[in-house]
Amino acid sequence: MNTEILGLMLMYGLVVALAIPLGHYLGKVFNQEKTQLDVLFNPLDNLFYKLSGIDPAKEMNWKQHLTALLTINIVWFVISIFILMNMAWLPFNPDGNPSMSADLAFNTSVSFVTNTNLQHYSGEGALSYLGQLVLMLWQFISAATGMAICAVVFRAMKAQSTETLGNYYVLLVRSGTRVLFPISLLIATILVLNGTPITLEGKDTMLTLQGDTVQVSRGPVAAFVAIKQLGTNGGGFYGPNSTHPFENPNYLTNITETMAIFLLPIAMVFAMGHVLRRRKLAWMVFGVMTVGFLLLCLPAVVFEMQGNPAITQMGLAQPLGSYEGKEIRFGAAASAYWAVNTTCTSNGSVNAMHDSMTPLTGMFLMLGMMINCLYGGVGVGFLNFYIFIILAVFISGLMVGRTPAFLGKKIEAREMKIAMIIALLHPLFILVGTALASHLLLTFPEACANWLSNPGYHGFSQMLYEFCSSSANNGSGFEGLGDNTPFWNIGCGLVMLLARYLPIIGPVAIAGILARKKYIPESAGTLQTDTSTFGLMVFAVILIVAGMAFFPVLTLGPVAEYFSIIQK
Amino acid sequence: MKTILFPAIRLTLVCLFFFMGVYPAIVLGLAQWAPNQGKGHLIRQDGKSYYANIGQSFTEDQYFYSRPSAVAYNAAGAGGSNQGPSNPAYLATLQARVDTFLAHNPAVKLHEIPADLITASGSGLDPDISVAAAKVQVNRIAKIRQVSEVTLYQLIAQQTKKPLLGLFGPAKVNVLQLNLALDKLK
Numbered sequence: 008m009n010t011e012i013l014g015l016m017l018m019y020g021l022v023v024a025l026a027i028p029l030g031h032y033l034g035k036v037f038n039q040e041k042t043q044l045d046v047l048f049n050p051l052d053n054l055f056y057k058l059s060g061i062d063p064a065k066e067m068n069w070k071q072h073l074t075a076l077l078t079i080n081i082v083w084f085v086i087s088i089f090i091l092m093n094m095a096w097l098p099f100n101p102d103g104n105p106s107m108s109a110d111l112a113f114n115t116s117v118s119f120v121t122n123t124n125l126q127h128y129s130g131e132g133a134l135s136y137l138g139q140l141v142l143m144l145w146q147f148i149s150a151a152t153g154m155a156i157c158a159v160v161f162r163a164m165k166a167q168s169t170e171t172l173g174n175y176y177v178l179l180v181r182s183g184t185r186v187l188f189p190i191s192l193l194i195a196t197i198l199v200l201n202g203t204p205i206t207l208e209g210k211d212t213m214l215t216l217q218g219d220t221v222q223v224s225r226g227p228v229a230a231f232v233a234i235k236q237l238g239t240n241g242g243g244f245y246g247p248n249s250t251h252p253f254e255n256p257n258y259l260t261n262i263t264e265t266m267a268i269f270l271l272p273i274a275m276v277f278a279m280g281h282v283l284r285r286r287k288l289a290w291m292v293f294g295v296m297t298v299g300f301l302l303l304c305l306p307a308v309v310f311e312m313q314g315n316p317a318i319t320q321m322g323l324a325q326p327l328g329s330y331e332g333k334e335i336r337f338g339a340a341a342s343a344y345w346a347v348n349t350t351c352t353s354n355g356s357v358n359a360m361h362d363s364m365t366p367l368t369g370m371f372l373m374l375g376m377m378i379n380c381l382y383g384g385v386g387v388g389f390l391n392f393y394i395f396i397i398l399a400v401f402i403s404g405l406m407v408g409r410t411p412a413f414l415g416k417k418i419e420a421r422e423m424k425i426a427m428i429i430a431l432l433h434p435l436f437i438l439v440g441t442a443l444a445s446h447l448l449l450t451f452p453e454a455c456a457n458w459l460s461n462p463g464y465h466g467f468s469q470m471l472y473e474f475c476s477s478s479a480n481n482g483s484g485f486e487g488l489g490d491n492t493p494f495w496n497i498g499c500g501l502v503m504l505l506a507r508y509l510p511i512i513g514p515v516a517i518a519g520i521l522a523r524k525k526y527i528p529e530s531a532g533t534l535q536t537d538t539s540t541f542g543l544m545v546f547a548v549i550l551i552v553a554g555m556a557f558f559p560v561l562t563l564g565p566v567a568e569y570f571s572i573i574q575k
Numbered sequence: 576m577k578t579i580l581f582p583a584i585r586l587t588l589v590c591l592f593f594f595m596g597v598y599p600a601i602v603l604g605l606a607q608w609a610p611n612q613g614k615g616h617l618i619r620q621d622g623k624s625y626y627a628n629i630g631q632s633f634t635e636d637q638y639f640y641s642r643p644s645a646v647a648y649n650a651a652g653a654g655g656s657n658q659g660p661s662n663p664a665y666l667a668t669l670q671a672r673v674d675t676f677l678a679h680n681p682a683v684k685l686h687e688i689p690a691d692l693i694t695a696s697g698s699g700l701d702p703d704i705s706v707a708a709a710k711v712q713v714n715r716i717a718k719i720r721q722v723s724e725v726t727l728y729q730l731i732a733q734q735t736k737k738p739l740l741g742l743f744g745p746a747k748v749n750v751l752q753l754n755l756a757l758d759k760l761k
Contacts, residue, residue: 014743055593059586079583086587132652140595147594148587176586183590188598195602199609202616202628205602210651211615214623215631216754217638222651223626225615229606230599247653250697252628253615258744314690315660321670322685323693327705327745331665331694332655335642335703338745360655360697465659487657572661 011340014258015308018344022266023273030277030289036185037158037178037282048185055180066171069519072159073512075175076152080120080508083145087116090141091134100135101209102224107133114496115142121507122149122240122384124355124482125499127491129246131224136207139244143231147187150238150271153386154182156511157275160390161282163518164414167526172519187238190270194233197263202256203229228253236267239384241355241482249345249358250334261337261345261358268348268356272382275389283414287537292392295542299381299549303371304347310365311343317572332360343368350375353384355482362460362469362485366572369468369485370565376479378553379433384480387507390514392545395552396536397426397517399545403534413536415529416521429513433478434556436502440474441467441560447494458495460487464571468564477502620755626650630702631751636679637719638757639704639712641750642691643672646699655697669693682714703747706735722760730756 035042056063067075090097091112095105107115111127118125119142130139155178162172199205204225211223224245231244232254241248249255249264273293280289314325328339337345342359349356350372361372375381380391401418404411411418445467448455459466469485476483477499484490490499535541606613616627625631632648633641641648645656658665672693677683689707713727734753738744 010738010741010743011745014739017743055586055589058589059582061582061586074579075583078579079587082580082583082587129652129654140599141591143599144591144595147598148590176582180586183594188594192598192601196605199602199606199613202610203613204615205599205606205609205613206615207603208614211626213626213629213650215648216623216625216751216758217631217633217635219632219648221629221631221648223615223629224651224653227599227603229613230602233602245653245698247655247698250655251653252630252698252700252702256616256628258739262739262743317660317666318669318690318694321666321673323673323688323690324686325690326707327689327691329660330691330696331658331660332697333694334696334698334701335691335705335745335747336701341744357697360657362657362659363655363697365660460657461659461662461665463661465661468659485657485659486655487659568659568661 011312011338014262014341015344018262018265022269025266026270026273027277029270030274031281033186033274033278034281036181037161037278044185051184052180055184056177059176061176063174063177065174067173067175068170069159069163069172069515069522072156072172072175073515076156076511077508080152083120083148084116087120087141087145088112091115091138094135094138097135097137099137099140099207101207102135104133104135110493110496111491114500117500117503118482119145119240119242120149121480121503122153122238122353122387123477123480123503123507124235124240124242125477125484125503126242126482127496130244131246136226139226139231142242143234146234146238146240146242147183148179150187150234150240150385151179151182153384154186154271154275155179155386156515157386157389158182158282160393160514160518161279163522165283166522167415168524169522172522186271187234191233191237194237194263194267195229198229198232198260201260203232203260204253205229225253232264233267235356236264236354237271239268239272239352239354241349243356247360248356250360255358257336261341264356264358265341265345265348268345268352268354269382271385272352272388275386279389285537291537291539291542294539295546296381296392298546299378300347300351303351303375303381304344307347307368307371308340308343310368311339315365329365332363334359346372347375349483350481351381351383352388353379353479353481355476357483360486361472361483362487366465366565366568369472370561373472373475373561373565374553374557376475376481377433377437377557378549379479380549387480387511391510393514393518394426394429395545395549397422398430399541399548400534400536402548403541403544407534409532409534412527412534413521415526416524417527418521422517422520425513425517429510430552432509433506436478436506437471437474438556438560440477440498440502441471443498444470444474444494457489460489464564464568468568471560471564473499474502478506480507618752625751627751628702630700633750633754636715638754639709639716639750640692642701642704643693643695644699645695648700650700653698653700655699656695680712680715683711687711702749702751704750706731706746706748709748709753716757720757720760726760730760
């Protein structure tokens with residue numbers, strides 16, 4: 008059998024096999040149950056609480072959780088802006104890189120604090136090592152933010168009738184020290200042993216075999232790449248991310264990094280099963296997510312392995328598939344597989360350039376971001392899915408003529424209003440953003456002349472992709488877009504901010520309101536939510552919301568481009 | 576305000592110390608067992624050293640060509656072309672590369688050129704080419720270097736890196752190592 012396909016089967020099989028036990032461990036971490044690692048981590052966590060002046064026993068309601076989350080995120084944002092705008096004179100800058108402009112620092116800070124990691128710069132020329140390391144800090148704690156707030160929703164879903172839902176800082180610290188830190192260390196070790204650098208020394212000069220002089224950028228790469236993959240962050244140390252041979256030196260590191268993309272998003276689903284003691288519900292959610300993922304992944308792999316039709320028409324053979332923007336050591340199949348992984352999970356790292364992929368692959372990548380809950384970002388992916396569950400419960404309730412209820416709580420008008428607003432925000436940001444950019448491009452063609460690196464339908468896709476990526480907090484790009492301009496920096500920055508915090512606030516509010524309500528024990532008339540029938544219903548809701556909202560805009564970009572190149 | 580903001584600031588500082596200081600320091604410590612102490616894997620030949628993972632530009636006819644690069648193999652500013660599959664300017668660039676290749680390799684027919692030899696990689700630093708891309712250059716190099724084609728095919732076979740464990744991922748040839756071995760033939 009084709010070794011490229013075998014590689015994909017290995018990656019998916021292994022990641023699911025690891026994510027299920029990891030999910031149970033996560034559940035224990037969130038529930039504060041005993042684990043074998045307590046010997047190590049109890050003293051460490053207590054040190055964190057003591058130094059921060061936090062009382063770990065203090066319980067919070069859902070509003071206090073959100074206040075704590077937003078406050079600490081603002082602190083991070085302020086520190087981030089300060090460091091990025093003063094890197095030139097701060098320490099750890101061996102290559103003498105400059106400080107960032109205000110609009111780029113705004114965009115970058117928002118991007119990393121919101122777990123998006125959209126990058127309108129290239130790391131090797133635009134950041135000092137201090138800048139890189141501070142962004143790495145956000146990669147850790149923005150991922151922990153998502154996990155912690157998702158754990159709050161799990162607790163609220165479990166509650167029979169309560170106000171208090173644990174302590175936010177405790178969940179944040181435990182997610183960081185007990186999950187992200189040890190797994191990142193493991194991944195970083197694998198990378199380092201395979202040749203990924205970690206050093207504070209600056210650029211080196213090398214004379215090539217042909218006699219050219221080349222500068223080679225180095226840095227603390229391995230530590231950075233591990234958490235960028237694990238925390239669904241995705242921001243690369245180098246401009247071209249994990250295509251760079253230092254970030255991703257061989258097929259073994261590629262397997263490791265690809266698995267790290269899916270590991271926590273899948274584990275979070277099983278963590279939910281553990282916290283709620285509802286394993287069947289976890290399998291229903293996992294099943295729906297998996298079907299959606301495969302529907303995007305399989306055709307994307309096929310299209311990339313077939314190659315670019317325009318190159319075939321030139322008379323060339325493409326036995327290995329489409330190779331523009333791809334690395335030989337990964338191959339077309341593993342590049343397409345990574346691309347769908349990274350867009351389904353709001354990770355946004357790349358091991359091949361998405362801009363150069365065949366048109367319909369580009370469409371499947373955008374669909375992954377438009378749906379944004381097929382596994383989804385760590386924590387927030389499940390929150391997005393939760394919204395679709397609420398919608399599906401309501402619609403199913405109406406269809407069978409019963410009061411809609413989820414896990415023993417009645418869903419009423421207030422919760423439905425919140426769910427509908429959150430579900431519609433995502434299309435609103437993407438479509439309005441793209442429409443505005445297109446309008447500006449037509450009205451001021453000279454001022455916007457450097458935006459697009461490609462003409463026609465593909466140029467439109469570049470703008471659409473950028474807003475998909477911002478609103479999904481993904482961070483990958485059709486990188487040919489000339490995006491380091493005030494319009495893209497500020498526009499995408501605002502979209503990332505709103506698209507991060509509103510879809511956190513909405514589900515937490517719904518879960519918090521439901522937690523307070525009276526618990527109605529299950530009876531024969533209760534809608535079963537852990538069945539495949541209900542799973543089908545959720546899938547249909549996702550399909551209708553995403554399909555209806557985005558089909559027209561996709562026909563203008565990738566679909567039109569596809570027909571334009573097969574019809575010559 | 577004080578009860579909300581102060582713990583947030585203090586926790587941030589503790590996290591800063593731990594995730595920005597302790598964590599990378601541990602990785603840096605582990606790197607002492609890694610190739611070249613984590614400063615980038617080097618290979619040495621004839622008293623010179625090269626970064627093993629960083630691809631180099633090979634455009635001279637006496638060497639196996641490396642892939643085209645959107646950044647001319649600049650390892651301090653890596654990147655891809657980001658050209659879309661339907662872009663007419665991009666397709667014209669490809670056609671020009673095909674024409675150049677055919678001019679330098681008159682024995683090769685159009686449909687024998689593997690696509691990786693005319694397309695740019697994502698990093699612009701791809702250290703590898705496909706096995707087919709190495710084989711298609713044998714005729715040219717045999718003539719220039721006055722060695723038999725059989726020797727060169729054997730050299731490629733020696734330098735071919737099989738899929739991981741023989742099972743996973745594509746086979747490939749590291750261009751730098753192939754060319755270093757080629758220089759040794761003399």
